[in-house]
Amino acid sequence: MSVRAETDPIAASSVYPSGSRCNHRGHLEIGGCDVVELAAEFGTPAYIYAEADLRVRADAYLAAFSSRTDNFEVLFASKAAPIRAIYEIAREQGLSVDVASGGELHTALAAGFDPERIYLHGNNKTEAELRYAFEVGVGHLILDSFDEIERASALLRAVGKQGQRVMLRLTPGIKPSTHSYIQTGQLDSKFGFGLADGLAARAVGTVQADPTLDLVGLHAHIGSQIFELEPYAKAIEVLAEFAVGLDIELLNIGGGLGIAYLEDDRPPAIEAYVEVKYEALKRNFDPLPRLLVEPGRSLVGNAGVTIYSVGTVKRIPGLRTYVAVDGGMSDNLRPMLYGARYSAALANRIGEPANSTVTIAGMHCESGDVLIRDTELPDPRVGDILVTPATGAYGYSMANNYNGIPRPPVVLCRDGGARLVVRRETFDDLLRRDV
Numbered sequence: 001m002s003v004r005a006e007t008d009p010i011a012a013s014s015v016y017p018s019g020s021r022c023n024h025r026g027h028l029e030i031g032g033c034d035v036v037e038l039a040a041e042f043g044t045p046a047y048i049y050a051e052a053d054l055r056v057r058a059d060a061y062l063a064a065f066s067s068r069t070d071n072f073e074v075l076f077a078s079k080a081a082p083i084r085a086i087y088e089i090a091r092e093q094g095l096s097v098d099v100a101s102g103g104e105l106h107t108a109l110a111a112g113f114d115p116e117r118i119y120l121h122g123n124n125k126t127e128a129e130l131r132y133a134f135e136v137g138v139g140h141l142i143l144d145s146f147d148e149i150e151r152a153s154a155l156l157r158a159v160g161k162q163g164q165r166v167m168l169r170l171t172p173g174i175k176p177s178t179h180s181y182i183q184t185g186q187l188d189s190k191f192g193f194g195l196a197d198g199l200a201a202r203a204v205g206t207v208q209a210d211p212t213l214d215l216v217g218l219h220a221h222i223g224s225q226i227f228e229l230e231p232y233a234k235a236i237e238v239l240a241e242f243a244v245g246l247d248i249e250l251l252n253i254g255g256g257l258g259i260a261y262l263e264d265d266r267p268p269a270i271e272a273y274v275e276v277k278y279e280a281l282k283r284n285f286d287p288l289p290r291l292l293v294e295p296g297r298s299l300v301g302n303a304g305v306t307i308y309s310v311g312t313v314k315r316i317p318g319l320r321t322y323v324a325v326d327g328g329m330s331d332n333l334r335p336m337l338y339g340a341r342y343s344a345a346l347a348n349r350i351g352e353p354a355n356s357t358v359t360i361a362g363m364h365c366e367s368g369d370v371l372i373r374d375t376e377l378p379d380p381r382v383g384d385i386l387v388t389p390a391t392g393a394y395g396y397s398m399a400n401n402y403n404g405i406p407r408p409p410v411v412l413c414r415d416g417g418a419r420l421v422v423r424r425e426t427f428d429d430l431l432r433r434d435v
Contacts, residue, residue, distance in 0.1 A: 014260045015343060015389040017050030017303050028347040028387060031413025035307055035347040038418060039385045042411055044309040045327035046424075047396055051414040053303040054086065057270070058093035061295060064274035071288060075119060077255050077296030078104050080393040083410055085421035086300060087111035098294050102129035105138065115139060119252075119292075121169075123191050124148075130155050134164065141166045142219050142252075144192055149206055149213070156212035166207060167217040167252060168193060170200050172238040174222045174231050192220070195242055204246065217250025217289065218243060224297060225258040227267050232256075233280035240284035251285070252292035253277060259301040261390045262343055270298065297393040304392020306332060306408075307347060310384040311363070321358045323380045328362015328369045330405040332391055333398040336368050344375050347385040352378040360386065364403050396422075404430055 020030050028035040031050035038048060058074070065072040075098045076090035082104050088111045090097060096117040099105045108118055116139040122129070123144045130152055133141065143149055143166050156164055169192035193200040207215045222235050236253060243251075258267040274293075281291055308325035315321045334340035344360055346352070354376035362369035371388065380386075399407045406425030411418050 015263055015265075015302060016305065017053040018056060019050065019052065022350045026349060026351045028345065028350040030305065031418075032416030033413040033418050035305075035387060036385050038411060038413070039307055039309065039347070041418070042409055042420065043424060044307050044385070045325070045331050045408045046307050047304055047331075047391070047408055047410045047422075048307055049086070049300075049304045049392060049410065049412050051089065051412045051419075054089050054300060055093055057295075057299050057303065058090060058095055060270045061274070061293070061299075062094060064271045065278070065291070068274070068278050069288075069291070072291045072293075075252075075292060075294045076299060077294040078108060079397055080296030081300040081304070082107055082397050083422060084111050085410070085412060085419075087113065090299075102126070102132050105129070105133060105136070109136060119167075119294075125151075127151060127155065134159065134161065139165060140216070140250075142169050143167070143203070143207065143213075144169045146203065146206065149203065149210070153210050153212045162211050163214045164212060165216050166213050167219045167250060168200065168203050168207065168215065169219045169221075170195060170239065170242070172220050172222065172235045174235045174238065195238065200242060215246075217248055217252060217292075218246075219252040219254070219292075221254030221294070222256060224256050226256045227258045227265075229268055229273060229276040232273075232277050236277065236280040237284050243285070248285075248289045250292055251281070251289040252294065255294040255296055255298065257295060257298040259298055259390060259393070261301075261341055267298075273298075301393035302390050304395070305387050305389045306391040306395055308386045308388075310380055310382055310386055313380050313382060321356065321380075322361045323358045323377070323386070324361045324363060325371070325386055326363055327405075327408065328364050328371060329366065329400075330362075330364060330402045331399050331408050332371060332388070332395045333400065334394055335371055336366075337398075342372050342375075342388045342390060344372050344377060344386055344388050346378055346380070347387045349378050349384070354378055356380060360388075364405070401425075401430060406430065 017030055023029040061074045073096050075096045077098050079100045084107055087108055091113050097108050097113050098119040098121055099108050100121045115137040118138050119140045120133050120138050121142045171189050171192040171194050173196055193203045207213045257273045308327050311326055312324045329336050356377050356379050357374055358377050360372040409424040410422035412421050
């Protein structure tokens with residue numbers, strides 16, 4: 001990573017939160033806060049978010065839609081960062097929210113979301129989760145299987161409730177260019193009802209015949225970390241063909257917009273993403289349903305970084321230099337799960353040229369606990385503060401206690417002030433649920 005001058009924004013890079021810079025001390029600064037000072041105050045590893053960046057990205061979605069229509073809704077796909085403070089920011093910015101479990105529903109309610117603005121997803125919602133959703137009055141339930149239709153209907157009949165607003169999740173047969181683990185729109189998917197095999201049509205008939213359920217819309221999500229926009233237009237075209245003759249009030253076409261994980265990544269702009277989806281809607285639907293999208297990664301991914309302390313530097317002559325940090329697969333599982341790639345920098349020497357090819361290793365007892373292979377850094381030293389950008393999505397939500405490692409804290413930075421919103425776990429926390 002290069003920095004032009006002491007006070008310039010980080011040059012030629014969109015992987016860091018907007019406004020990040022190299023300050024007069026040669027340190028990385030995020031949200032006006034010196035990252036080296038954050039490490040000293042909150043310890044490492046830690047998740048650091050630029051609050052203003054979160055708000056700017058939410059505003060960008062709202063502005064892109066509102067310049068075209070007033071019949072839309074932007075939902076925060078909260079599985080990307082199920083942190084109460086981030087739910088609160090999303091609510092304050094005027095977003096609705098999608099949740100994929102009873103726990104995410106509980107957090108959204110704790111953050112003050114009106115239940116009517118909550119959309120409950122999931123391919124295997126439990127009876128307890130459905131009951132909780134109906135008790136609090138969740139606005140929309142996204143149905144994913146025939147078993148779930150039956151389960152939801154039985155629960156609603158038991159409490160004498162009719163007309164629960166629901167959407168059907170469909171698999172449109174669109175397979176975008178992304179990792180197979182985060183493709184969700186192909187026919188061979190654990191999600192939704194297929195169009196080509198007739199299951200979607202059968203599901204429509206089943207729901208329409210059930211007085212406890214009110215079918216108001218269709219939902220489809222084709223995948224995540226997508227740079228190509230044309231698959232979205234194709235998905236809308238396919239959904240429109242299926243919807244002929246149906247009274248569709250809402251059309252939710254998911255999220256999936258990719259972000260820059262590496263400095264040469266060039267994802268589409270939010271404006272272009274919205275343009276493609278809205279224009280496809282206009283071409284294929286008359287009248288136009290209310291258009292819903294569910295950004296998660298593209299709201300929070302580049303707004304967050306993870307910071308670590310370098311504990312060892314192991315040079316194996318002629319082979320590799322391992323830089324081991326005080327975290328790894330317990331705070332960022334994505335590289336091990338599906339080969340996600342990241343960059344790294346030294347926050348305490350952010351302006352120095354990179355002159356060493358190194359591999360960033362975690363501290364866990366697994367050979368596969370490697371965060372980044374073959375990245376460029378200034379000559380690393382024990383005690384350096386290492387930062388991996390673009391970890392605002394799915395780092396916290398996939399964090400775990402492997403090897404008995406307490407999970408990191410979450411810190412929001414804004415205008416030079418740092419706010420702890422999730423404290424670091426303690427060893428006692430690891431035992432708290434033991435009986």
